[in-house]
Amino acid sequence: MAIILKGKEVVDKLNDELLARSDALKEKGITPTLGIIRLGERPDDLAYERGAIKRAEKTGVAVEQFIFDADITQDELIAEIDKINEDPEISGVLMFRPLPGQIDDEAVRNELAPEKDVDGITDGSMAGVYSGGGNGYPPCTAEACIQIMDYYGIDPRGKNVAVIGRSQVIGKPVSMMLMQRNATVTVCHTKTNDMAGICRDKDIIIAAAGHIGTVTEDFLSPGQIVIDVAINFDDDGNMCGDVEFDQAEPVVQAITPVPGGVGTVTTSMLMKHVIEAAEKRENLI
Amino acid sequence: MAIILKGKEVVDKLNDELLARSDALKEKGITPTLGIIRLGERPDDLAYERGAIKRAEKTGVAVEQFIFDADITQDELIAEIDKINEDPEISGVLMFRPLPGQIDDEAVRNELAPEKDVDGITDGSMAGVYSGGGNGYPPCTAEACIQIMDYYGIDPRGKNVAVIGRSQVIGKPVSMMLMQRNATVTVCHTKTNDMAGICRDKDIIIAAAGHIGTVTEDFLSPGQIVIDVAINFDDDGNMCGDVEFDQAEPVVQAITPVPGGVGTVTTSMLMKHVIEAAEKRENLI
Numbered sequence: 001m002a003i004i005l006k007g008k009e010v011v012d013k014l015n016d017e018l019l020a021r022s023d024a025l026k027e028k029g030i031t032p033t034l035g036i037i038r039l040g041e042r043p044d045d046l047a048y049e050r051g052a053i054k055r056a057e058k059t060g061v062a063v064e065q066f067i068f069d070a071d072i073t074q075d076e077l078i079a080e081i082d083k084i085n086e087d088p089e090i091s092g093v094l095m096f097r098p099l100p101g102q103i104d105d106e107a108v109r110n111e112l113a114p115e116k117d118v119d120g121i122t123d124g125s126m127a128g129v130y131s132g133g134g135n136g137y138p139p140c141t142a143e144a145c146i147q148i149m150d151y152y153g154i155d156p157r158g159k160n161v162a163v164i165g166r167s168q169v170i171g172k173p174v175s176m177m178l179m180q181r182n183a184t185v186t187v188c189h190t191k192t193n194d195m196a197g198i199c200r201d202k203d204i205i206i207a208a209a210g211h212i213g214t215v216t217e218d219f220l221s222p223g224q225i226v227i228d229v230a231i232n233f234d235d236d237g238n239m240c241g242d243v244e245f246d247q248a249e250p251v252v253q254a255i256t257p258v259p260g261g262v263g264t265v266t267t268s269m270l271m272k273h274v275i276e277a278a279e280k281r282e283n284l285i
Numbered sequence: 286m287a288i289i290l291k292g293k294e295v296v297d298k299l300n301d302e303l304l305a306r307s308d309a310l311k312e313k314g315i316t317p318t319l320g321i322i323r324l325g326e327r328p329d330d331l332a333y334e335r336g337a338i339k340r341a342e343k344t345g346v347a348v349e350q351f352i353f354d355a356d357i358t359q360d361e362l363i364a365e366i367d368k369i370n371e372d373p374e375i376s377g378v379l380m381f382r383p384l385p386g387q388i389d390d391e392a393v394r395n396e397l398a399p400e401k402d403v404d405g406i407t408d409g410s411m412a413g414v415y416s417g418g419g420n421g422y423p424p425c426t427a428e429a430c431i432q433i434m435d436y437y438g439i440d441p442r443g444k445n446v447a448v449i450g451r452s453q454v455i456g457k458p459v460s461m462m463l464m465q466r467n468a469t470v471t472v473c474h475t476k477t478n479d480m481a482g483i484c485r486d487k488d489i490i491i492a493a494a495g496h497i498g499t500v501t502e503d504f505l506s507p508g509q510i511v512i513d514v515a516i517n518f519d520d521d522g523n524m525c526g527d528v529e530f531d532q533a534e535p536v537v538q539a540i541t542p543v544p545g546g547v548g549t550v551t552t553s554m555l556m557k558h559v560i561e562a563a564e565k566r567e568n569l570i
Contacts (some may be wrong), residue, residue: 012370105416106420123408123409123411123412123413123420124408124412126408126411126412126416127408127409127412128413128416129406130411130412130414130415130417130457130461131411131453131457133391135408156479157476158476158478160478160483166464168416172416172461174417175458176415179451179472179474182474182476184471184472184473184474184476184477184478184483185438185471185472186469186470186471187464187469187470189464189467189469189471191442191443191467191469192469193443193445195312197513198445198469
């Protein structure tokens with residue numbers, strides 16, 4: 001019988017803290033504001049956007065949407081980003097990616113002003129996560145894993161951690177953040193041999209493969225903490241993670257549910273970054 | 286009886302290739318040129334500089350030295366870097382660090398033009414190594430490890446690798462580069478528990494702790510490849526690595542010597558980057 005590491009508790013505590021910080025900013029005449037850049041109407045983007053808008057309301061963050069046709073040219077998009085960079089009302093920017101094929105992701109993401117890069121997509125933010133320096137912001141989902149661990153008192157220091165997945169948005173940044181917190185991290189991926197054996201003797205597993213059924217009982221052992229980052233959908237359309245929850249729950253010490261775990265916390269990280277960006281802009285911190 | 290992975294063979298082959306590329310550039314009227322920025326007269330810097338100048342000669346790279354007093358102000362140094370950035374004769378820049386205390390490393394290193402950052406110190410280069418993208422240049426010592434493995438036909442794909450050390454100049458970048466080549470990497474450091482046990486069951490060990498006697502026989506098992514990156518000096522002033530060579534050599538399959546291993550290859554990586562930078566500038570590649 002594992003402890004279920006629910007995201008809601010983490011979020012409730014965070015929302016209160018963030019709302020207080022937003023209120024403090026507003027008393028100084030500043031409204032922390034998230035700019036959302038969306039190209040077209042991709043269902044995933046729309047779902048995340050709805051969640052972000054709701055979370056923004058709860059944390060006192062305003063939202064301004066910048067919606068463009070999916071066939072916008074690269075030059076046009078860059079011009080729009082430049083305008084948003086210069087707009088003093090926008091504290092931070094979320095830009096949905098992947099961008100359509102006519103646009104070079106590399107060129108566009110680095111156009112964003114580093115101080116508004118609340119989703120960690122610019123080189124400066126990446127270098128900050130990689131170096132453990134204070135620059136920029138880490139990707140929100142990676143930080144959500146850390147936030148959940150912090151909330152539940154799980155200290156990664158000296159622990160052996162397997163991270164499954166090496167993506168820029170989760171696997172790599174969460175590995176760097178855990179290493180920064182003195183964990184010994186092994187990064188597993190599609191070319192890893194005997195992933196089950198590697199994971200089985202670890203203290204903590206971070207599952208971010210993005211494939212249903214990646215983590216089965218042969219990956220697991222008593223005492224483990226399992227953080228399931230993935231958002232997959234099964235044949236019946238039900239949301240599920242990478243971990244076979246029914247196999248894990250009787251064995252491990254604690255596990256995040258999907259839905260209701262890491263994903264729940266992600267948009268709160270975004271709001272935290274927007275508020276931080278607004279505070280920094282005003283030299284309050 | 287381990288195979289000794291000597292750096293000299295790697296360098297000899299590289300020097301020939303690099304000299305041919307330099308000659309091709311010179312036929313087009315371009316001399317690939319390394320700018321060296323040095324503050325003061327630190328013995329380590331001077332030793333590395335001498336090695337770099339010799340290697341530059343062998344690979345057809347010109348060297349221009351920019352030597353300043355160790356008490357130069359940050360503003361003065363930034364102004365000098367700006368001048369070097371704009372100097373069309375300088376293809377790439379090596380700046381010795383750590384910088385003296387009056388200078389903010391962060392501010393200065395990112396002043397360097399990304400296209401001249403042949404030692405991988407800017408955010409753009411770091412983000413390139415971290416993301417596996419094509420931007421910038423990796424730190425030369427990290428790349429030297431990969432170069433030696435490539436030369437001796439050691440393919441890290443699917444192998445389990447322990448990297449000992451998490452520094453920005455070796456541990457982290459070599460981990461990223463190995464991960465990019467499909468190795469399963471575990472990064473060990475001072476807070477790692479049972480480092481010997483973790484290393485013993487790995488296929489490859491990259492030792493970059495910078496401490497004599499870090500890797501002893503209990504870290505080792507038959508069939509392993511050991512890359513010793515460290516340059517330490519024992520009580521008698523003899524150069525040695527992190528690995529107890531006498532304990533390792535009878536056990537493992539192959540090992541780099543210190544001196545004569547990774548360190549030998551590092552300055553060739555620097556010359557390779559300078560030549561690449563000159564080629565890119567001329568749109569030859």
